[in-house]
Amino acid sequence: MTAWIILPVSLSAFSITGIWIVYAMAVMNHHVCPVENWTYNVTCSEETARKGFPKTCCTPQDIPLISKCGCYPPESCLFSLIGNVGAFMVVMVCMLRYAQVIEHSDSCGWINTSALVCGCINALGLVMVGNFQVDHAKSLHYVGAGVAFPAGLLFVCLQCLLTYRIAETTLDYWMAHVRVALSTGALVSLVLSGIFFIHESFVLQHAAAICEWVFTVVVLVFYGTFTYEFGAVNNHTMMAALAQGGHHQGSGIIMGAVGKGVVMGCGAHSLKSPGASSTSTRLNCNPESMAIL
Template sequence: MTAWIVLPVSLSAFSITGIWIVYAMAVMNHHVCPVENWSYNVTCTEELPRPGFPKTCCTIQDIPLISKCGSFPPESCLFSLIGNVGAFMVVMVCFLRYAQVIEHSHHCWVNTSALVSGCTNAVGLVMVGNFQVDHAKSLHYVGAGVAFPAGLLFVCLQCVLTYRVAVTTLDYWMAHFRVALALGAMISLVFSGIFFIHESFVLQHAAAICEWVFTVDILVFYGTFTYEFGTVSRDTMMAGLQQGEHASGVIMGPGSRGSTLGGASKGLKSPGGSSTSTHLNCTPESIAML
């Protein structure tokens, strides 16, 4: 076991807890209406705020979309912090997972595409967190349009990779669980988009609920990497860095190739276990790519 197992679960716990705190702050500050509210009005007269109680008169501007919850201070400050810290942790998770798959001699376009989509997701999160929808709508929507599809693509590609590197029965069960999460994320994102383009209050509210489901689903998916990260080591990180140098056109010397070959020829561990190990089908060509 290594300390890296803390990273994925921290990403999930920090982000999920954080966005719900942002939502609670927005409701208490009368910036959005509670998610259980389904009654909306075309217009509302000015009402006196009741400290500690949510709004009683809601319009379409008060629908509790995640972005809307983080539009106004003080909750907007926390929303930006969550976006920035979460994006950094996403990049770390994506790189470690990329390196771990390479360590199992499964360097392929799927793994590279997963890394790119994960980092693209992080860029979108930074834009969403720092450009609030009520103050920089165009940039915010660009960020959301980048983050959501990229996040969905990342989880789908990781489902494929989980099956490819699976060794034990438990590995395959984790792959099945991730497929279920990916399907849930895909369905919720599609319905969110369909409902969001309508002007109906009910459908707009349904879009907000689907957006919350999608976001929490993706964050739970990131948390599942705790299962594999118990086997992450210094060799894992070196495999990722060396592959990055290779992809950048850096020519490695004979000594470097020899030491890489020696490290890759060791018995490879099951992705989710610290004690189970097995030799996978590694060809000299795939090992040399490391």
């Protein structure tokens, strides 16, 4: 078991807790209405609610979409921080997961690479969403959201496929089943959010906001499940990714590493169940490779 298990747990805990704090601040500051409110008016008279209590009269501008919750200070400052830090941790998780899959399987190349690209695009979208508030830079905010949400959904779907492809134990398959359930929930909630959002009905737009919250929390929980695999990460994990990159650059570059003990991917290779903490070692080379050298 390694300290890397802290990364996905921190991503989920920090982001989920953070966005709910942002929501609570927005409600208390009368910037949005609480999720339990389903009654909206076209216009409202002067607000009479006491400071520190939710609004008593709500307009469509007060629908508690995640973006609306982080639109005005002081909660917008925390919202931007969550978007930036969360995006950084997402990239770290995606890169480590990419390296781990390479370490365990050579037959998932395009799926693994696609998942890495989707994860990085998701992170880029999060940065745009967090730093360009919807009421102040609507176009850029919507571009970021339009990038982050589909990329995040595609990432979790590809990771479900990868989990099945490299599964070796019963626990590995159970984790794959859990991730399928989470990705299904993410898909349904995102589709419903999009369908409800385009309607003019205030009730449906409120339902869209709830579906958006569900989607975000489910995807963040999905990221947290990588704790299962990251307990087995060691120094060989990142080396596997580096060796893979070197292999694609040609044998001339790789052969230059012979003096360092790396010959065409021939060396000590860690083999383990994705969720296991114990490793076994084999010599990952064959006579044909040695003959070529």
